[in-house]
Amino acid sequence: VGPGCTDETLLSAIASALHTSTMPITGQLSAAVEKNPGVWLNTSQPLCKAFMVTDEDIRKQEELVQQVRKRLEEALMADMLAHVEEIARDGEAPAEKLRGEEDGEDDEEDDVDRGPEIENV
Template sequence: MEKQGRVDCPALPPGWKKEEVIRKSGLSAGKSDVYYFSPTGKKFRSKPQLARYLGNAVDLSCFDFRTGKMMPSKLQKNKQRLRGDAMQANKGKPDLNTALPIRQTASIFKQPVTKVTNHPDNKVRADPQRLAEQPRQLFWEKRLRGLSASDVGQEILKAMELPKGLQALGPVPDDVTLLSAVASALHVGSVPVTGQISSAAEKNPSVWLNSSQPLCKAFLVTDDDIRKQEERVRRVRKKLEEALLANEPATGSKGHEDE
């Protein structure tokens, strides 16, 4: 290798030297290696080594290791590349999947396949097996145990109180899990929620359980229950209206002060 003399590097602190070594033999003959030497004589072979040694003393974000010069255009290219990477990452859609933690059992039976083309004589046939809901794991509601909602401060929100008519059935451990099971049935179910109508389910839910209904005893919503709920909603809306009206004068006066 042919070594050139060490020269000062003005882009680095005083006392730093740069040396370029040209390869004389081998497949890489003619190419050169660049090294930097600290005032104490320590040798650095790459920009990461240099950055680790200097730390925050020198900003090497636009430093070109081969030429030994600060190149603002290089910094601008890095910023554009990082901005492009951030935009690509933000393009991903948020996960809004509200699927419940239910184990779905895949069908093991052979299903017919219909080839569909644009020929006018062909008819599109729907497979009833594919339209039917997949069977669920028995007592899957137990997976909802321990799940709770939290506010922005990570404080667990207080669970709603269930009406006295709703009573758990089977291995449902508490009212909180039962509430989640009923809410899940309202969210994903397509049939009215009535609970387990069959009295045999109370004796042996593993055999007589209606999987389309939550694990609770049969209950009946009366007209009085509906009236009480409507009155409760009316009171909450009234409180919200009063809170909004109470906030309007303060907002208006603040606006006048800003003017």
């Protein structure tokens, strides 16, 4: 509501109200705002038209979040599989790479814990 208000202004006003107030954010409920947008009628609410968030709005948002989480899970799984394939192409199994074994032979000294081995590349 008001001259020169942009989407960024509205978003900033709502975000500020959410962070500074424990009251529900409803916007300006009075019709007088339509006649004179320069008047700040309710200082506890952002300077925007009244709005309502319905159960349907919440349900749609929850569905969207679930879809995005599913896509993220798929992307992470694809990345993990690509990483495993890359290690397999390099000729080492993932467990061998973590242990720092190169030839897989057991030495008698392996019983002594020497900490992680550093490999020159």
